[in-house]
Amino acid sequence: MKQQIINVPRHVAVIMDGNGRWAKKRLMPRTFGHAAGMNAMIAMARKAKAMGITYLTVYALSTENLARPKEELEGLYSLIRKYFTKNVKDLYAEGAAVRVIGDITALPEDVQKLIKEGVENSPKDAQFFVILALNYGARAEIVRMVNAAISRGERISEEQASALLDTADMPDPDLIIRTGGEIRLSNFLLWQAAYAELYFTDVLFPDFDEKEFEKAIDDYSRRNRRFGKV
Numbered sequence: 001m002k003q004q005i006i007n008v009p010r011h012v013a014v015i016m017d018g019n020g021r022w023a024k025k026r027l028m029p030r031t032f033g034h035a036a037g038m039n040a041m042i043a044m045a046r047k048a049k050a051m052g053i054t055y056l057t058v059y060a061l062s063t064e065n066l067a068r069p070k071e072e073l074e075g076l077y078s079l080i081r082k083y084f085t086k087n088v089k090d091l092y093a094e095g096a097a098v099r100v101i102g103d104i105t106a107l108p109e110d111v112q113k114l115i116k117e118g119v120e121n122s123p124k125d126a127q128f129f130v131i132l133a134l135n136y137g138a139r140a141e142i143v144r145m146v147n148a149a150i151s152r153g154e155r156i157s158e159e160q161a162s163a164l165l166d167t168a169d170m171p172d173p174d175l176i177i178r179t180g181g182e183i184r185l186s187n188f189l190l191w192q193a194a195y196a197e198l199y200f201t202d203v204l205f206p207d208f209d210e211k212e213f214e215k216a217i218d219d220y221s222r223r224n225r226r227f228g229k230v
Contacts, residue, residue: 017180018204102136
């Protein structure tokens, strides 16, 4: 009988990398991989909630991604139009509230509307939160924070700076997972990741199933977090 994981992180953030390569291996368009990635994300959210994780942040669209070919972006927006509402309702059914970090004003207006409705209609008494990072970049977020601090006309502390970030009302991630074989953060939660544990896997995100997610959490549970102390 498998031993239960005791030391479960409160907040897990995931860089969902590899959708395009997963599709290419199957001689399919990149949008096919993004659709598979959406399904994998819902399954991952269910697993996270079942394991007792409170916050799950997923890097769905970076600021740099907006420089990708127009055809791919339009395909991604079409997927959001087609699947976003259903997927959000699936999350609601799991008792999850949906939040968004990043600047969604650069997205098409109808896509913005869908996203805002997904956030506004979330359960008010949720104990589990799925945070979608959309048109998110950590450097842009830090610049917004600095400008907000400047507008106050006063010096601020680290705590006050954190309160001006997109993630103001949630804890920093305990664990950041990146799928797809790359070993970098790619402008994701740079401020918040100061003492996060990092986990990298070669598994492409559509294949990052519940078993792979549990493997990552088990790896985290075996680490000794010292936060710079002895």
